[in-house]
Amino acid sequence: MPLKDPLVELTMPFFLMPPLDLRHGERVPPDVVAQMARVSTRVLFPGRKVRLRAVKNVYVAEQGLVIHQDLAVEQSSLRGQEESTITRARNAIVEGRKAGSIGRIDGDVVLCISPGAWNYGHWLIEMLPMAYVAAKHWPNPARFLLYAAEGHMRAVVREAFDLLGIPAVRRVETGGGNPNLSSAS
DSSP states (O other): OOOOSSOEEEEEOOEEOOOOOOOSGGGSOHHHHHHHHHHHTOOEEOOEEEEEOOOOSEEEETTTEEEETTSOBOGGGOTTOOHHHHHHHHHHHHHHHHHTOOOOBOSOEEEEOOTTTTSHHHIIIIIHHHHHHHHHHOSSOOEEEEEOOOTHHHHHHHHHHHHTTOOGGGEEEEOSSSOOOEEEO
């Protein structure tokens, strides 16, 4: 049975990161070098609170967009989502309800999908840490909802979950070319 919101709050410690040591910069496109230089100037990352929340009876659509039964969007899933994506997701839910074609996942499910889930950088910085923190601190056995990336990325995601000790039976892959609609409770 899913737990009430909020569920777990952790304090993540600060950390220091040395400035970027870029080698062979001439091989990297100038706009990428500029972006790397912008983010690599930050060497102190302050500690912060991380909250793992449980929400019940929601739909997961598109690229990790969490939508409640009344079609309100869960605020924590809005980052990086475009208005057209939200409209498309709501329409898909309405149509899926009419057709009775929405899949269901029961029990505790950790969402490891957000915009860019098929991109290695996004996976490494956003989804993998979510999976790691939830695997260590979630009080109930949970399943993990993943974007089923194509090609080499699928192997990378599966290997990462193997290394975290999360077996394949606790993973639910969805999407694969085009993220689709799921429902979780």
